[in-house]
Amino acid sequence: MKYDHKPIEKKWQEKWEQSGVFHASNNSDKPKYYALVEFPYPSGQGLHVGHPRSYTALDIIARKRRMQGYNVLYPIGWDAFGLPTENFAIKNHVHPAEVTKKNIARFKQQLQSLGISFDWSREINTTDPEYYKWTQWIFLQLFKRGLAYKKEMAVNWCTSCKCVLANEEVVNGVCERCGSEVIRKVKSQWMLKITEYAQRLIDDLDLVDYPERVKAQQINWIGRSTGAEVDFRTTTGDKLTVYTTRPDTLYGVTYMVVSPEHPMLEKWADKLRNMEEIRAYQAEAARKSDFERTEVAKDKTGVRLDGVSAINPVTGREIPIFISDYVLVSYGTGAIMAVPAHDTRDWEFAKKFGLPIIEVVKGGDVQKEAFTDCATGVMVNSGILDGLTVEEAKKKIIEYLTEKEIGHSKVNFKLRDWVFSRQRYWGEPIPIVYCEKCGYVPLPESELPLKLPEVKSYEPTDNGESPLACMTDWVNTTCPHCGGKAKRETDTMPQWAGSSWYFLRYMDPHNSEAFAGKDALKYWTPVDWYNGGMEHTTLHLLYSRFWHKFLYDIGEVPTPEPYAKRTSHGMILGENGEKMSKSRGNVVNPDEIVDTYGADTMRLYEMFIGDFEKAAPWSSAGIKGCRRFLERYWNLQNILTDEKGVRKSLEIAFNKTIKKVGEDIEALKFNTAIAALMALMNDISDAGSITSDELKIYTILLNPFAPHVTEEIWETLQLGSGMVCQQEWSKYDEAKCVEDTIEIAVQVNGKVRAHLSVAADIEKDAALSAAKAEEKIAAEISGKKIVKEIYVPGKLVNIVAK
């Protein structure tokens, strides 16, 4: 009989669905295991071949855990709010909800055709009011505790999406999503105080098992630095505070720089003789997009303040103040003390404006370039600091500044608060009302969900307002606090809102009283293994850790961290090694692969393609190899013998393979697990036959990778009761993983000269004398003096002779 994947795969997908074998239970005596993959955005393009790489990997984990006796939760859902859907809806004059529904249906069908063991009874959808009710509820909790606030500020504005973006969504000065120019625009925005959690988001990385590269990227993004704030007196009698990480260089400060947006400039307006020039510079800086501002980063510009200067607090010297756009308002105090001798940027600026460069750390030639090394230098020209190392000087100067009350130590972060409002339709409405008398008033929780109203046009507006703003019936409401006239917030939440807590909803998806019941949370939290893309490291992953910590603080979830273990898959590239895209014409359609080769082949291939954590190019030849392998497995039924048990000749091969497949799955090395199964297949082929017990083990080992074909063989050949996915995972005998006699290499002076067949447990002396007895070795060493003899049990002997 030929291996025909189509009827087999259809049959088992239906059986699994009907029997509910993959449904997790909230009342189980078994130990729990929560495996999670990032839920997809149901785009109009349908599933990408990259999706199954992640889903199959954790499906293998989930299936193995079930076989190991765990109560496994492996859920799926839809992160369905978002711009592409909204844009498609605008273009085709359909409601985004309709578009979403259609896309989800397609995605669901595609995912089911892959035989992933998701618990479909827990399917969630972020656009479902029963779901976003709780997204809004969490927002209200943030608001009540002062972590959601509205602020007038310069934000990133995407000129094409006509919408603000979070810092995390701006990549190289352009919109992460559409690649259009991002400009700065002053707008009143809802913000979330993620900065309040900056330190804990770093510290608690110690509590979790994440790849080093993920931790490093998050730490980098949060950008903690330690230094000091120092107050400088000005000639107007004011105080100008700066932040510096090098307070040790205070004696080398020869000028100061404030950002063009610095508030002191307005205060000094009437004292500044060149205010016009300053205003012109400010205007120019404001006009530049972030992209332009960093583009010209090499060439320093600025204007010297004429009329106000500052006093260096330790030298008493009067120093000029400049404005320059190399100083950012949003970091530190928006002002810096400049030490051209020991900071590259200050050095460039000083050279351009002919400012003095005073060396205060010995070790370089500060007239040639800035000397920034902190490890080797010694302080000079620095009064009380002379002779100290940089580290000692930092400590001493901070003590001094603190005592004199002109400065103190200070920690700063690069992380900014999260811009949380979007001027678009297809998102969760923000449940806040603005009342002239009472200000921003939260909607009572009983009024949740605040549903998205039907609108005539979803078109984003040019004036920067949400399309909801023209829904006057909906916008005009009464204040929940005073009952007077009030207006609803018309901005919606960003796409990252719904995904910041979705893993909690899976634990208890139909609960109408809470986002999840306390018992369910206690049982399932945390997620045991979460796999997803590297591109979410500083977005979704960081945001959801923040929300989870907040929920932990208010007693709503039982753990400080949401995910115990995080792994990351590499991208699947086009056959030409480039990223798959329509314009490159190298997109592989998963439906076609499933149709031609079957889901089992597709799964197997995606796991065999290479190192799971690295990018790998698709290969249409490679997938044929996996199909061939499954055909060989299928044909094992033709060589089934009446013999029972695992035969002596294959005993070691089977035990070794059970061990290797199990260990490799845990280590995310699916490619070598499959290679081991292929090698065992070769051994079976050499043997010319297989017993039912051997086939039983083989089928169980292969099942997580290729679930359909293994179920079919199991059933047809009646290898056992129930389905394969309900069997116990195979065990191995450590003692039977090694051969009795092994071949060891014999080296002379580190070069392999012969091979020797010896008992596995041979002692050093016996191994060496056997080696020396070998004809070739004897010839090699004859007449030489043996200097050293090395024996590595089970591997080799090495005779060093001169």
Added chain:
RNA sequence: GCCGGUGUGUCGGAAUUGGCAGACGAGACAGACUCAAAAUCUGUUAUCCGCAAGGGUGUGUGGGUUCGAGUCCCACCACCGGCACCA
């Protein structure tokens, strides 16, 4: 510039963490089957010298440690990802 990572046959990639480099798959070549092709099966396949037995050389480059290095150390080169005027 800073942080993280990678570099191995024709290709995707293995190598129990210092112990026989190239597992497994793909491709190619040869053979069997076939009228023929496909499929399937068998064999060969890092490279150089040699008819062969055998030997030499080989994991980005240069050095080092070691009986022994793809693996450890130092310096460098190339590529990929992230951050980037963050004081």
